[in-house]
Amino acid sequence: IWYYNVPHTKLAKIKGHQNWVKVTGEYLTFPGGGTQFKNGALHYIDFIQESVPDVAWGKRTRVVLDVGCGVASFGGFLFDRGVLTMSFAPKDEHEAQVQFALERGIPAISAVMGTERLPFPGIVFDAVHCARCRVPWHIEGGKLLLELNRVLRPGGFFIWSATPVYQKLPEDVEIWNAMSQLIKAMCWELVSISKDTINKVGIAVYRKPTSNECYEKRSQQQPPVCSGSDDPNAAWHVPLQACMHKVPEESLKRGSQWPEQWPARLEKTPYWLLSSQVGVYGKSAPEDFTADYEHWKRVVSKSYLNGMGINWSTVRNVMDMRSVYGGFAAAMKDISVWVMNVISIDSPDTLPIIYERGLFGIYHDWCESFSTYPRTYDLLHADHLFSKIKKRCNLVAVVAEVDRILRPEGKLIVRDDVETINELESMVKGMQWEVRMTYSKDKEGLLCVEKSMWRPKELETIKYAIA
Structure with missing residues (x-):
């Protein structure tokens, strides 16, 4: 990537010896390493599957949560195995x-692992990696x-690669013993240590149970089972x-059955x-569900891919700002993009359906800032979002937040009422954005615009934006 797009060298200095990132002239390059896989993520990924064949990357395991992702090389190389990874850094302390x-x-x-739940539904990730x-x-x-237990599917894997797994220093032994005790109490099965x-490095792989039998047989009910009134899908604040x-x-x-193998699960109701x-x-x-998918396949193939003059080879990071069933993202399956599906907190909760299809997404309230850095998405898509949230x-x-998220020369596609x-x-x-296309029929409209490099010269303090 261009150094001047992310002009930070601290990580290269601290983690360069682990092949995270290196400074190469005007570029930052990523050799594909990480703290636990200095010799490349692909070997590490394949080693996990050799150790636990049931992981079955890209077939049984399609949607993964990577906690403490570094520069996300694990998730990046999992694309090669047909896996979609939601990566996040709980601290992001290395800059x-x-x-x-x-x-x-x-x-x-x-995202932060601290006092509140992660913005995902319960039992949706096929595996969690740390x-x-x-x-x-x-x-x-x-x-x-x-x-993690809340968001992990029954039968899903927790893949833990950390020093307590393979080192015998006093602190590591103490953590391993505490973790072993906790994990046993949680009824997770230790499938492999390799x-x-x-x-x-050493890797421990655990499997979440698929029944409540173990929970009920525990001599001590610690950790306790949540009360029946506690909704596992409630995740916003x-x-x-x-x-x-x-x-x-x-x-x-x-959650009682594992989804179809990928890619069949994408289209399966x-x-x-x-x-x-x-x-x-x-x-x-x-x-x-079916009608939504057919609609978006038609729209994407006839309009978005061919009718808007978008060079899709320049598009990689896409956000569907008001996803419903993930039909838009599913219709983009043959294009080399990934789609962040956003479910507004005041909309019907269809995010579990999106995960069931082998796609992913996040809950969000568009009255607040989205959890990302500025200028990080290449294309934003909003289907009848703005008329609802205004x-x-x-x-x-909200438009200012769109401007913050979208990179210069990025596209915004809006479908909404004409007003x-x-x-x-x-x-x-x-x-000063360029209107690439506008169309209206029967009080419904379509707008495609491209963000420019323009920035205002005069500054104004927006009081409502100050906490």
């Missing part, structure tokens, strides 16, 4: 790790590890709880979407 990841075209968010992620999993009743002789949610066992409950349920658009849930958010502030389209067109023209 701009997540920004490096996004600049490389690898999915990543800034390579020297420096999170004290064992303290405070295991509250942080229990948060030593990677090339990278000289919800305090962490040191408890475990019961595993769904009824055959038609989400989730088994737990029932005809008796009403979908977002008013049809039965399975019909709604009823409760300041539209100018909202006209408002937005006026705003983006005021920012």
Whole structure:
């Protein structure tokens, strides 16, 4: 990547010997290493599968959460194995790790493991990975590890590569013993401990149970099972709880069965979407799901890919600002992009459906800033978002956030009612953005604009933006 896009060299100095990142003239280069895989992420990834064949990258395991991602080389190289990885740095203390990841075209968010739940639904990740992620999993009743338990699918793997797994220093032994005690109490099964002789690290792999039998047989109910009223999918500004949610066992409950193997799961209607349920658009849930996918396949193929003059080879990081079933992202499956699906907190909770398809996303309130660095997305897509949020958010502030997220020469595609389209067109023209396309029919409109390099010369303090 261009050095001047992310002008930080601290990480190269601190982690250069581990092949994280190096300064090469005007560029920063990423040899593909990491603290636990100095000799390359691909060997490390393949070693995990050799140790635990059931991981089955890109088939059984499709959506992964990488905690303490560094510059996200693990997630970046997992693309080669057909895996989509949500990477985040709980501290990002080495300066701009997540920004490096996004600049490389690898999915990543800034997120903190502290007092609140991560912005994901329960039981959606096929695997969770932590390579020297420096999170004290064992303290405070295991509250942080229990948060991983919340988001990990029953039968999913926790892959832990850290010094307590393979070193015998007093501190490591103490952590290993505390972790072993906690993990046993959580009913996770230790599937494998293996030593990677090339990278000289050890990897422990655990599996989350698929039934509640072990929970019920524990002599001590610590950590406790969460109360029935505690919604495992409630994640927006919800305090962490040191408890475990019961595993769904009824055959038609989400999480009771593993999804279809990738890529079949992308188009398969989730088994737990029932005809008796009403979908977002008013049809039965399975019909709604199918109709949404057909709609977006049509729109993407006939309009977005060919009718807008977008050079898709320059697009990598995409955000669907108001996703519903992930149909837009699914329709982009054959293009070399990844899509961050955003579910607004005041919308129906369809994010579990998106994960079930082998895609990923995040909860968000567009009245607040999105958890990313400036200028990190190449294309933003908003389907009937702005007309909905302007009823409760300041539209100018939301457009300013769009400007912050989108990189210069990035594209914004908006589908909305004509009144909202006209408002937005006026705003983006005021920012000197180029209107690439505008179209309206039957009070519905389409707008495609390109962000320019222009910046205002006069400064104005926006009082409502100050906490």
